[in-house]
Amino acid sequence: MEDGAGPVKKSERAGEGGSLRQFRQERQYEAVRRAAEEQKYSVTEACRALHISRAGYYQWRSGRASTRTVENRRLAGLVKNIHAKDPDKGYRRIRDDLARYYGTPINDKRALRICRSLGVRSTIKYARHGCTRLASDPQFLAENVLDRQFYAEKPNEKWLTDVTEFKYYVGPSVHKLYLSAILDLYDRRIVSFVLRDANDSALVHETLDQALAADPDAHPLFHSDRGFQYTTRVFHDKLAAAGMTQSMSRVGKCIDNGPIEGFWGILKRERYYGRKFTSREQLCRMIREYIAYYNFNRLQRRLGVHTPMEVFTQYRAA
Structure with a gap:
């Protein structure tokens, strides 16, 4: 599809969604900090009220990213490279590439979360318009011997x-x-x-x-x-x-x-x-x-x- 002005694509909205979630989490952590420092609330109570992890809050306060966050950032960079090279790939094929060609096996759910945060989606499949022209006067017709048995035990079978x-x-x-x-x-x-x-x-x-x-x-x-x-x-x-x-x-x-x-x-x-x-x-x-x-x-x-x-x-x- 060509780039240009027009309605926002789903992939763009997905990418924006990841940024919005991160922004919302930052605001929640800041709210906990202010409640604890300015209003003398307990950090535990403030985190519980906002339904966020206390460990996550302290990690944010330390200014150091968690090991998982660092790894997700590394994975996100790999996902971007794979998608830039082959935009047709969705999260399953990207996960397979990560395991096979980058030595980074992860599960499908994690790959999906990272792809969603980046707005990465596979190419949408278009409707098929076949070119088959049935014979109007066939000289020979065979039975459907295959009968949808779409498997074989060896090559050339x-x-x-x-x-x-x-x-x-x-x-x-x-x-x-x-x-x-x-x-x-x-x-x-x-x-x-x-x-x-x-x-x-x-x-x-x-x-x-x-x-x-x-x-x-x-x-x-x-x-x-x-x-x-x-x-x-x-x-x-x-x-x-x-x-x-x-x-x-x-x-x-x-x-x-x-x-x-x-x-x-x-x-x-x-x-x-x-x-x-x-x-x-x-x-x-x-x-x-x-x-x-x-x-x-x-x-x-x-x-x-x-x-x-x-x-x-x-x-x-x-």
């Missing part, structure tokens, strides 16, 4: 595929770019992907060819929606020749292909929505770099706070 659409601008003209990808359900890695200007059969054929070239011995269950590219006899024959079983989502059931639909949402939320790409090269570079980041550097809790390629490599090593 189950592959999911789909196509999504991006836009870029050259002057006033709007152009489209299509991304086809194959996702492995075991480690959630992107096995192969292809970018083309046309959403056609050649796009998905090339994606499959790349995956087979990378691992000729793979014979997975191959799941897709009922897009026109996947329902041709030629594509079915390519899968059969590679020793793959074809599976297709039911009509109007996007969740049947949920994991790769989810990957589109992650990619677009973290790198595409809210930005304007002014050349094909710029958009292609973003997608290529993001997929490399996703495979090799993006931690996932469903993978035990590992990256897809770490899980894949660990299996191969074992």
